[in-house]
Amino acid sequence: MASWYDELLKADFPTFIGKTLSTVDxxxxxxxxxxxxxxxxxxxAIRRKEINRLIINLPPRSLKSVCVSVAWPAWLLGHSPQSxxxxxxxxxxxxxxxSLDCRLTLNSPWYKQLFPDTRLSRDQNEKHKFxxxxxxxxxxxxxxxxxxxxxGNYLIxxxxxxxxxxxxxxxxxxVNRWFExxxxxxxxxxxxxxxxxxxxxxxEHDLSGYLLGKNHWEHLCIPAIAPQPMHYRxxxxxxxxxxxxxxxxxxxxxxxxxxxxxxxxxxxxxxxYQQQPIPEEGGMVKMAWFKRYQTLPDSIxxxxxxxxxxIKSGNHHDASVCLTFAQCKECSYxxxxxxxxxxxxxxxxxxxxxxxxxxxxxxxxEDRASGQQLLQDIRRETMLPVIGMSSQKDKVTRFGxxxxxxxxGRLYLPENAVWLADFKNEISAFPNGNHDDQVDALTQYLDxxxxxxxxPVSIRSV
Numbered sequence: 001m002a003s004w005y006d007e008l009l010k011a012d013f014p015t016f017i018g019k020t021l022s023t024v025d026x027x028x029x030x031x032x033x034x035x036x037x038x039x040x041x042x043x044x045a046i047r048r049k050e051i052n053r054l055i056i057n058l059p060p061r062s063l064k065s066v067c068v069s070v071a072w073p074a075w076l077l078g079h080s081p082q083s084x085x086x087x088x089x090x091x092x093x094x095x096x097x098x099s100l101d102c103r104l105t106l107n108s109p110w111y112k113q114l115f116p117d118t119r120l121s122r123d124q125n126e127k128h129k130f131x132x133x134x135x136x137x138x139x140x141x142x143x144x145x146x147x148x149x150x151x152g153n154y155l156i157x158x159x160x161x162x163x164x165x166x167x168x169x170x171x172x173x174x175v176n177r178w179f180e181x182x183x184x185x186x187x188x189x190x191x192x193x194x195x196x197x198x199x200x201x202x203x204e205h206d207l208s209g210y211l212l213g214k215n216h217w218e219h220l221c222i223p224a225i226a227p228q229p230m231h232y233r234x235x236x237x238x239x240x241x242x243x244x245x246x247x248x249x250x251x252x253x254x255x256x257x258x259x260x261x262x263x264x265x266x267x268x269x270x271x272x273y274q275q276q277p278i279p280e281e282g283g284m285v286k287m288a289w290f291k292r293y294q295t296l297p298d299s300i301x302x303x304x305x306x307x308x309x310x311i312k313s314g315n316h317h318d319a320s321v322c323l324t325f326a327q328c329k330e331c332s333y334x335x336x337x338x339x340x341x342x343x344x345x346x347x348x349x350x351x352x353x354x355x356x357x358x359x360x361x362x363x364x365x366e367d368r369a370s371g372q373q374l375l376q377d378i379r380r381e382t383m384l385p386v387i388g389m390s391s392q393k394d395k396v397t398r399f400g401x402x403x404x405x406x407x408x409g410r411l412y413l414p415e416n417a418v419w420l421a422d423f424k425n426e427i428s429a430f431p432n433g434n435h436d437d438q439v440d441a442l443t444q445y446l447d448x449x450x451x452x453x454x455x456p457v458s459i460r461s462v
Contacts, residue, residue: 010114013040013075020071021063023108024101033248034232034239035222039067041235042220046154046194047076051218055208056198057275058222059247068198069098069158073138074105076154078115081134086152086186090161090175092142096127098158099140103130143175151188155195157207163268166202167397176210201275209277222247224257224273265404283428284396285403291412296333300326302361303335305354306445308437309347309370320347321437324358325445332449333412337419337438344370348377355384364389364444389444396431399439402446411446 008015014037018030035058045051058064069087076083089095105111106120117134124131131137139150143160157179165171187193201208211217220232226241233239246257261269267284271277304325310318324336336358340350351374355363365371365378367388375388391398405411414420423438430439 006114009110010078013044013071016075017063017067017071019110020074020105021066023105023110024066024070031248031251033251034237035247036063036067037237038220038222038232038234038239039064041237042218043068043072043196044235046196047079049192052192052194053217054194054196054220055211055217056196056220056222057201057208058198058220059224059252059273059275060200061252062222062247064198065098065158066101068196069156070101070105073102073154073156074111077106077132077136077138078111078118081115081118081132081136083136083154084152084188085136085138085154085156086141086147086150086183087138087156087158088141088143088145088160088183089158090143090165092140092145094159095140095142095145099130099138100127102138103127106130143178147182147186151186153188153193155183155186155193157183157195157197157199159199160197160207161199161202163202163272164393164397164401166206167400168394169205169396172203172205172207175207179207179211200272201277202271204277206277221275223275224252224260227274227276262408263404265407267400267403283432284399284430285406285427287424287428289407289409289411291331291409292415293333293412294415296326296335297328300328302327303358304332304362304364304445304448305358305360306364306441306448307351307371307374308366308441308444309374310341310437319435319437320350321441322351322354323438323441323445324354324360327449331410331412332445334414334423337417337423339419339422339437344373348374351378352382352384361385362387362448364448366390366440366444387448389448391447395436395440395443398443398447399430402443402450405446405450 009019014032017036017040018032021028021030039056042051042054042056046054056064056068073085073087076085087095087098089098106118119133121131121133129137129139139152141147160175161171184195187195197207197211199208203209212219224247226243226245228243230241246252246254260273264272267278304327306323306325308321310320319339319341322338323334326333326335338354342350363384363386365375365386365388367375367390375386378384378386426433426435426438427442430436
């Protein structure tokens with residue numbers, strides 16, 4: 001005979017979510033909150049065929065994947081073992097994890113007792129796809145992955161792009177095209193089938209932004225801090241949020257929110273926590289974020305030169321740039337900027353001359369194109385402390401990843417310098433300005449700084 005708790009589990013989706021979490025992550029403590037109830041009501045509205053297109057935007061670590069990608073497919077298959085579900089995420093490993101967690105739930109003793117008619121078939125029970133004895137299924141794929149031959153009543157997209165990828169226009173467009181031309185075509189019933197997208201906002205033109213422009217999507221937007229009075233109504237839930245009210249203070253209070261602001265920077269925080277991505281046209285950094293200095297501190301720990309090199313002379317070619325920094329504790333002071341357009345022999349000579357003048361503890365040079373030859377020559381001919389820097393990411397993505405260091409007040413500019421106006425203009429205009437050589441050299445330094453462990457660098461340790 002079913003207990004009252006069994007009856008509650010079978011009838012109340014938020015309670016079912018809590019039980020699912022304790023199954024897939026026994027060490028976690030389930031903390032009920034109103035936003036889980038709202039999400040559950042929207043998903044139940046989809047199951048009742050009242051909604052067939054839904055976008056859910058909410059901050060990271062808010063149980064979105066457990067709710068939508070793990071518990072909900074198990075809930076659907078429990079109530080209707082014939083349901084066919086396709087779930088996708090940006091990475092195959094993430095999709096498989098959600099699939100395994102869902103299968104673990106279906107195989108748990110409590111689930112089998114709750115839904116005795118839902119059993120997994122022995123002939124199709126794999127990590128990426130499992131099928132019920134009544135031919136329902138859950139199929140896991142990734143963005144760009146193959147879905148040929150697969151179809152579903154419910155299509156779930158959980159985080160179609162990660163924060164690093166989202167700054168790349170080509171990758172964003174790839175995700176949007178994949179949705180239109182591949183994923184959305186997998187519905188068994190074009191009229192009654194449902195598509196659900198759940199993600200934190202990352203960019204104004206991410207998949208959420210792209211689909212919201214089409215006007216036929218329900219939108220559940222839950223920011224970490226209510227920017228104005230907000231009222232959520234769906235099913236049995238009615239929740240009013242006052243301006244400034246936190247999403248879930250028991251889990252993430254004011255102190256943790258402020259820490260997230262500092263660590264992410266205002267642009268990323270506005271997108272990921274507030275679901276309000278800032279348009280790129282406004283520039284990626286504000287000049288007010290830079291601190292100012294009149295004289296360098298006495299306690300300089302090291303001097304670092306960051307080179308962005310080019311090997312063509314002439315004003316129509318890219319420039320070579322050397323930024324020189326003095327580092328003191330957690331702060332860096334931009335000491336000098338040198339911009340030049342030189343053929344390779346003169347460029348190498350200038351590198352040696354500036355190194356002799358500054359006596360840097362570290363010299364950063366991009367390990368590609370002209371920088372590769374320069375690194376080889378320096379290592380063969382000198383004992384200068386060079387480090388080759390490389391990255392597979394595009395310029396905007398790299399700069400976005402380090403901009404929080406500037407916003408946190410870690411970088412100082414001089415009050416006066418002959419190069420200061422040009423530097424400020426290029427940095428504030430990026431990514432829409434005509435030049436980005438100084439941006440590249442600055443990004444390279446800040447990227448190295450985030451990962452650097454201070455020790456004297458010699459040619460033999462590089």
